[in-house]
Amino acid sequence: MPATVVGTDADGYRSLLFSIAYGMTGSVGDAEDIVQDAFLGLTRARRTGTPVANLKAYLTTSVTRLGINYLSSARVRRETYVGDWLPEPVVVSADRPGPAEHAELYDSLSMAFLVLLEALSPVERAVFVLREVFGYGYPEVAGLTGKSEANCRQIFARARKRIGPGGQLVDSPAPARRAESEELARKFFAAAEGGDMDALLDMLAPDVVFHGDGGGKARALARSVTDARRVARLLVGGLRRVGKLGAFLEAARINGRPGGVVYDAEGRVASVIEVDVAEGRIRAIRSVSNPDKLDHLGPVSDIGRLPQRGAVDH
Numbered sequence: 001m002p003a004t005v006v007g008t009d010a011d012g013y014r015s016l017l018f019s020i021a022y023g024m025t026g027s028v029g030d031a032e033d034i035v036q037d038a039f040l041g042l043t044r045a046r047r048t049g050t051p052v053a054n055l056k057a058y059l060t061t062s063v064t065r066l067g068i069n070y071l072s073s074a075r076v077r078r079e080t081y082v083g084d085w086l087p088e089p090v091v092v093s094a095d096r097p098g099p100a101e102h103a104e105l106y107d108s109l110s111m112a113f114l115v116l117l118e119a120l121s122p123v124e125r126a127v128f129v130l131r132e133v134f135g136y137g138y139p140e141v142a143g144l145t146g147k148s149e150a151n152c153r154q155i156f157a158r159a160r161k162r163i164g165p166g167g168q169l170v171d172s173p174a175p176a177r178r179a180e181s182e183e184l185a186r187k188f189f190a191a192a193e194g195g196d197m198d199a200l201l202d203m204l205a206p207d208v209v210f211h212g213d214g215g216g217k218a219r220a221l222a223r224s225v226t227d228a229r230r231v232a233r234l235l236v237g238g239l240r241r242v243g244k245l246g247a248f249l250e251a252a253r254i255n256g257r258p259g260g261v262v263y264d265a266e267g268r269v270a271s272v273i274e275v276d277v278a279e280g281r282i283r284a285i286r287s288v289s290n291p292d293k294l295d296h297l298g299p300v301s302d303i304g305r306l307p308q309r310g311a312v313d314h
Contacts, residue, residue: 010042013056016134017063019109023129024067024122025074026087026114028296034070038062057143064126064144071122078118082216084224086286087114088293089272091261094182094251108133110255111274111286116163123147124159131156181277185258186251188275188282192235193249200232205281210234215290218271231285242270261297269297 017038021031038059045052052058078085089111117125126145130136131152141156142149184203191199210231214220225231239249239262246265253259254274262271272294276284288294 009055010039010059013059016056017059020060020129020134021063021067022090023109023114023117023133024064024125025070026117027074027293028088028090030070030074032296034063034066037066061144064130065146068122068126068145071125075122082214083220083222084211084213085115085118086111086211086213086288086293087255088296089254089274089288090256091259091269091272091297092253094253094258108256110257110276112276112284114255119163120159124155124162127152127155128159128163180280182251182253182258184277184280184282185260185275189249189251189260192232192239193243195236195240197229197232197236200235201228203282204228204231205278205283208281208283208285210285210287212287213290213293215292217291218289220287220289235285269294272297 014035017035018031021034022028025031025034041062042052042055042059045058090109117128120128123145127141127147130141130144131138136144138149138152138156141147141152145152147155188200188203191203206228207226208228208231210221210225212220212224221234225234242262242264247262247270249260249262251258252261252272254272257274257276259272259274261269262273264270271287271289273288274286275282276286
């Protein structure tokens with residue numbers, strides 16, 4: 001959808017609006033559409049002379065309520081989803097800062113967190129994201145969602161109970177810890193490409209979990225894999241297979257976490273892999289290969305730079 005011209009005053013809120021919409025939907029494309037719809041609504045309001053006293057509140061309210069409407073329809077589609085569901089990944093080059101519109105996502109909206117939010121109803125998710133991720137007070141959340149303040153408190157408590165302690169956000173990792181995680185991911189992918197099983201097993205937590213999302217449109221696991229040795233064999237075999245097709249892997253940040261992007265021989269994104277690191281070990285791996293969830297990434301050059309083709313040639 002082409003960008004809607006609404007003026008630099010509104011454009012200054014685009015980052016926040018995209019982040020809220022993405023946190024609610026788990027979809028980059030739908031989040032962008034929701035933001036554009038909010039801007040279209042603002043344009044119509046201005047043309048008809050409708051007063052907008054608080055521009056930020058107006059746009060945030062529009063995005064929140066459009067997100068609730070989206071979730072009410074999307075939930076039906078996800079109930080019939082083939083295999084594991086993972087969110088559309090936000091990907092930036094490992095060597096460059098991400099686009100400004102994604103800056104507020106890092107360390108807040110990981111794939112794991114977004115998957116947990118799937119357990120919530122649309123209104124619960126809106127209240128929880130606004131309160132937990134963006135730090136809005138209950139009076140503000142009430143105004144954005146159209147619910148009473150007391151009701152928002154109840155909704156938040158119910159949402160917290162439904163998703164459990166795993167839904168508690170943690171502080172952003174220190175730069176040193178972030179660098180260590182990214183270096184571990186680089187070594188991990190190098191070992192997988194080289195078929196070094198011993199090195200892989202040293203880096204994997206014993207209870208590591210591998211999740212794959214192909215959506216019935218790309219090759220993926222029918223269910224999650226939990227055994228470390230099976231996960232290692234799966235990665236080695238998968239990278240060996242794509243390498244024979246001229247594919248290559250490049251380190252990247254996925255939703256603010258370390259990971260990698262597999263490109264096909266033409267430079268198109270074939271899959272995106274995010275890794276969760278804790279206490280020096282990889283505890284979870286999430287791979288998205290559903291082409292519908294990768295379209296927004298475009299060709300390799302759109303992610304930040306043309307990768308050095310370290311082809312997997314086993």
